[in-house]
Amino acid sequence: MMTSTEHVLSTTPFVVRRRVKWGDCDPAGVVYTVVFGEYVISAAELFYGMLFDGTPQKVKDRHGFGTPSRALSFDFRSSLWPDDEFDMRVTVDEIRQRTYTLGIEAVTASGELAFIAKLTPICIARGERRAIPIPDTLRDALSSYRDACAQYAAARSSAS
Numbered sequence: 001m002m003t004s005t006e007h008v009l010s011t012t013p014f015v016v017r018r019r020v021k022w023g024d025c026d027p028a029g030v031v032y033t034v035v036f037g038e039y040v041i042s043a044a045e046l047f048y049g050m051l052f053d054g055t056p057q058k059v060k061d062r063h064g065f066g067t068p069s070r071a072l073s074f075d076f077r078s079s080l081w082p083d084d085e086f087d088m089r090v091t092v093d094e095i096r097q098r099t100y101t102l103g104i105e106a107v108t109a110s111g112e113l114a115f116i117a118k119l120t121p122i123c124i125a126r127g128e129r130r131a132i133p134i135p136d137t138l139r140d141a142l143s144s145y146r147d148a149c150a151q152y153a154a155a156r157s158s159a160s
C-alpha cells in the first residue's frame with residue numbers, strides 16, 4: 001500500500017490534496033503560519049509541472065525562466081489540525097506583463113474554507129535576477145488553463 005500526504009487530485013481545475021503532518025504544527029497544535037507558505041509554493045510548483053508536463057524546476061529551466069514570488073498574501077479562515085485533509089484549488093486570477101496572480105483556495109474534507117492565498121510570481125530570465133515579460137509559452141499555458149476552468153465551470157452549472 002502506498003500512502004501519500006500530498007498528491008494531485010485533478011488537473012482541471014488543478015487540485016492538490018494534502019494531509020497535515022504532525023511536523024507541520026506548532027506547540028498550539030495547529031498548522032504553524034510558516035508552513036502555509038510551503039503548502040502554497042508546493043501547490044504552485046506542482047501546477048507548473050502539470051502545465052508543462054514535467055517536473056517544475058526542470059521545465060522552467062528548459063523554457064529559460066524563473067518565477068520568484070513578487071507578492072504573497074493569505075486570508076486565514078479556519079485552523080488546520082494534525083491529520084486534517086484539505087484540497088487546494090489553483091485558479092489563474094490575473095495575467096499581466098511580467099507578473100500573474102494565482103489564487104489558491106484550501107477547503108477541508110468537511111467542506112470548511114481554511115485559507116485563501118494569492119501568489120504573484122514575477123518572471124525572470126533563468127540564471128539572472130532580471131524581470132522579463134511572461135514568456136509566450138507560459139502566457140499561453142496560463143490562458144489555456146484559465147479558459148479550460150471556465151468551460152468546466154460552465155458545463156457544471158448547465159448540468160445542475
Ligand SMILES: CC(C)(COP(=O)(O)OP(=O)(O)OC[C@H]1O[C@@H](n2cnc3c(N)ncnc32)[C@H](O)[C@@H]1OP(=O)(O)O)[C@@H](O)C(=O)NCCC(=O)NCCSC(=O)c1cc(O)c2ccccc2c1O
Binds near residue numbers: 066067097100122
Ligand atoms: C525580480 C525583481 C529583480 C524585478 O525587479 P524590477 O524592479 O524589475 O520589477 P518590480 O519589482 O518593480 O516588479 C514590477 C512588477 O511587479 C508588480 N507589482 C508591483 N507591486 C506589486 C504588489 N504589491 N503585488 C503584486 N504585484 C506587484 C508590477 O505590477 C509589475 O508587474 P507587471 O506584470 O505589471 O509588469 C525584483 O522584483 C525582486 O528581486 N524581487 C524579490 C523576489 C524575491 O526575493 N522573492 C522572495 C522569494 S525568492 C523566490 O521566490 C524565488 C523563486 C524561484 O523559483 C526562483 C527561481 C530562480 C531564481 C530565483 C528564484 C527565487 O528567488
